[in-house]
Amino acid sequence: MDVSPLSLVLIALVLAAWVAGAALVILRASAGKKRAKALKTSVRRMQTLLDVAPAVPLLVRVDGRIEAPDRLARLLGFKTVPNYLSELAAVEGDPQSGGFAPDQLEQLWGNIQTTQKSAAPFRMALNPPGSGRSLALYGTLADPQVSPAGAALVWVFDFTESHAEMARLRAAAARATGDFAALVGLIEAAPMPMWFRGSDLSLQLVNQAYVDAVGASNAAEVVQGQIELLEPEDGRTPAEIAGDTLQSQEKSERPVAATIHGARRTLRVSDLPLGQEGVAGYAIDIEEQQQVAREFRAFREAQRTLLDQLSVGVAQFDAEERLVFANRPFRRLFSLTDETIAAHTPFERFLAEARERGRTPEVRDFPEWRRERAGWFEARATLEEAWPLPGGTHLRIVAQPLPDGGLVLIAEDRTEQLALSAVRDTLLRTRTATLDSLFEALAIFAPDGSVQLWNRSFAGTWGLTPELLDAHPSADELLGAIGRNLVNPEEVALIGAAVRAATLDRREKGGQVELADGRTLRFAGVPLPDGNGLLTVLDITASQKAEQALRERAEALEEADAVKAKFLANMSYEFRTPLTTIGGYAELLKAGVASDPEAAGEYVDAILSAVERLTEQVENVLDLSQSEAGLLPIRKERLDLLEFLTKLVREREQAIIAAGLSLDLKGRRGRIVDGDPRQLGRALGNLVDNAIAGTPDGGRIIIEIRRAPEGADWGMEISIADNGRGMTSNELSRALGGLAAGKDGTPERRTGLGIPLARQLIEAHDGTLEIASRKGAGTTATIRLP
Incomplete structure (x- = not known):
């Protein structure tokens, strides 16, 4: 079929238009896809941003329905987000169920309703039970593009960590505030002047002690007038000295003399750098310490001068066992020089040098002996030793440990004292032997009446036990024991009077008492030069008996004359009677009166009896005479x-x-x-x-x-x-x-x-x-x- 060129052109145009349209559609579709992809990427990005955002959105509609991401469910302890706000409540009695407490949810719902009605925002903080979280809620009316029906948008913030940190910071701030207030109060109440200089070294803060020390009315006056407490030192002001401290950033201390309250005082000033912010300073009054130190130095000098005047050697070793002082007697005893004292010789070396000079005892193991003496520094009590030195010298050593770890060594030369003690012991033994050898019983009484000394015959003379005298009885106890042995116990008062007269009145007094055993004692109280009294007792029983015998003999001699006359008369009677009988009967016989032989025999018997009697008397006289002459x-x-x-x-x-x-x-x-x-x-x-x-x-x-x-x-x-x-x-x-x-x-x-x-x-x-x-x-x- 024949197609016209126009048709072809039209077809071509149509096809071109269609291709162009398809291409445009494809281009638009591609652009839309790109926009959708970008939008999806943006939504995903926004979702990610929401997931990582510090706040979680919660959309609450007017009827209580809610919309929120799953993150809120996890935040509240739910698996999924519920449909209504009321479903965010926790299960009563189960703190692990998640959600808000009923009262918390009620408060949240009230704030949301207020926002929905008035569009007023609200803020609140909630702590869901059992979760340990702290949530901050910020609610506003939602944008109409988000929800045109007047919903409320609540942003939920999880500030658990920040809340704890804020609590910690608030506690730290409160503590710091309290510490600062206490520090300020402490500085203000400190008895010592304290101040602070800024970086420009000017006074910025002083306490009340500083104000009182400079005689100002308040701290502001001191700061405003920059009144210095301290005086310049070597032409440098206290601020300049503080500047050196600020520059070196090292603490410095120095003693400074200052006038405080009209009196000159010694202060120990300390400057403490506080970084580059300034310098803090404070001054401590050490005047009393300085005074004590001066008094101590004066006391130490006086003490050492006094120790030099003693006859006993004294040396002092410090806590490091070094010789720091020795008085003159000690130096003389141990031959120490001034160089030895100045060199602070250690204790063990001092003993070694003393041994070389022969001023220590001879011992077998000297190192061990020296170590034992070095242990004196750690002793808790005073130690005493006797050191017999070569040459006959005897030292008495006393070691006195000091509280600071030092040691005082006292050395006393007792050579002469021991010699005198030996002489004294000899004298005492001589005195005791002399007293014991006396015939008199002796006792020495102290002025308080106690018996101090007695000889061996004192107890036997008074009939006392040696145990009684060994107890050194008082005069009353002794007199009580003596009184029981007297014929008349009341006569013990005479002995007491003699003791009192000798000890207290310082005069002699005596007396005489008779004991129950027949003895006669004569006593006398004699005062002694040392204040004691001597009671001397003599047993005069024999002399009394001799005196009595002499008296009786004198009486007997006196009576003997009378007896002699009577004896002669008796003998003349004894001799004359037989002779008269013999003569009478003989005359009768001669006169022839007895012419009767029997009568004559009686006369002869009478004559013979008289002769026998006369013979007996003559023999008695002869025997008595021969017996008295010892010739019988x-x-x-x-x-x-x-x-x-x-x-x-x-x-x-x-x-x-x-x-x-x-x-x-x-x-x-x-x-x-x-x-x-x-x-x-x-x-x-x-x-x-x-x-x-x-x-x-x-x-x-x-x-x-x-x-x-x-x-x-x-x-x-x-x-x-x-x-x-x-x-x-x-x-x-x-x-x-x-x-x-x-x-x-x-x-x-x-x-x-x-x-x-x-x-x-x-x-x-x-x-x-x-x-x-x-x-x-x-x-x-x-x-x-x-």
Whole structure:
């Protein structure tokens, strides 16, 4: 078919138009695809931005429906976002269920409704229970392009970390504020002046102590007037000195003299750099410390001057065991020089040098000995030692540890003291031996009345126990013990008065007392030069007895004259009576009166009896005279006393019976003595005759033979006792003198020379005769023979 060119042109145009349209469509489609892809990329980017944004959007419609990303669900603890706001409430009783608490949700819904109605934004913070999160909610009315129906858009911010950080910062700020306030208060209340200089070194802050020190009214006046507390030093102001500290950034301290409250005080000023901000300074008043230091130095100098005047050596070592001081006596004792003191010689070296000079004891292991002495520095108590040095020197060493770790060493030369002590001990022993050797009993009393010293015989003299004196009793205790031994205990006051007079009144006083055992003591209190009192006691019993014996002897001599006269009268009676009888009867016989032989025999018997009596008296006188002259012949032989006395009694049997008496002879055979039968028989016979003559009718005579006990100085004892008339002491004394007075004062023939002769005859046999008699109770004669 034939196609016209026009048709072809039209077809070509149509095809071209169609191709162009298709191309345009394709181009537009391509552009739309690009725009869609860009939009999708933008939406994805926005979604990513929302996911990483610090806030999560929550769209709340008027009916309560909500729209939010899943991130909000995770934030609130849900798996997916619910459809309505009310479904964001947490399950009651299950804090892990997620969501808001009912009251929180109610408050949020109220704020949202207010925003929806009034378009007023709101802000609130909520802490969902159980989540530990802090959420900030910011609500506004949503843009109509977002929601044209008046929905509310709530932005939820999770500020948990920032909230904790803010809480921490607030606490730190509060703490810093409190610390700053306390620091400011402390600086303000500090008793020492304190100040702060800025970087320009001008005063910017001062405390009240600074204000008071410079005499200003307040701190502002000080800062405004730049009033300095300190004075310039070497032409440099305090600010310039602080500038050096600021530049060096090192703390500096210096003592400065300043006038405070009108008084010159010493301050220790410290400048402390505070970076490049300025310099802080404070001043401490050390005037009292300086005063104490000056006083201590003065005291130390005075003490050391005083120690130099002592006779005892004193050295001081510091805590490092170095010698820091030694007085002159110490230097002299250990031969120390000034260089040794100045060199602060260590303690162990000091001991070594002292050993070289022979000023330490000789020891076997000197290093060990030195180490032990070095331990004195660590001791807790005072130590004392005696150092015997070569050459006879004796040192007394006292080590006194000091609280600061040092040591004071005291050395005393006791050589002379020990020598004096030895002399003193010798004197004391001599004094003790001297006192103990005296016959007098001595005791020394202190002024307080206590017994200080006594000799050996003092206790025995007063009848005291040594234990009582060993306790150094008081005068009252001693006098109480003495009083129990006196005849009259009240006389102990005399002894006390003598002690008081010697110790307190310083005068002598004496007295005399009698003890219950019969002794007589004379005492005297004598004051001593040392203030003590001496009580001296002397036993005058023997002298008293001797005096009494002399007195009795004098009385006996006086009586002897009378006895002599009476004796002569008695002897003339004893001799004249037989002679008169002989002469009278002889004259009668011569005159032839007795012409009767029986009467003449009676006259002759009377003459013979008188001759016998006269012969007996002459023999008695001769025997008595020979015995007193020691010329009486004694021919001893062994005699059985029982047989011997039985014979004597048998010879007097008629006389005993005639007197109406009974006689008992008690004893055993075999009691042997050596004696002269004639002389001993005459002695015992005279005593028996006296007993017969002195015992009335119905009386009794007992003769008893006894052996002496062991340890006695005699062998046999013969006792002749009667219950007759007896004699008084005066009558017994006259009887012992050979004379007895009758009722009319004339001599009585009964006794004659019987008792004196019997005494002499017994004493000639080395025996003794004792006669005891009591008026009306009888007489007992006791003969003791060896």
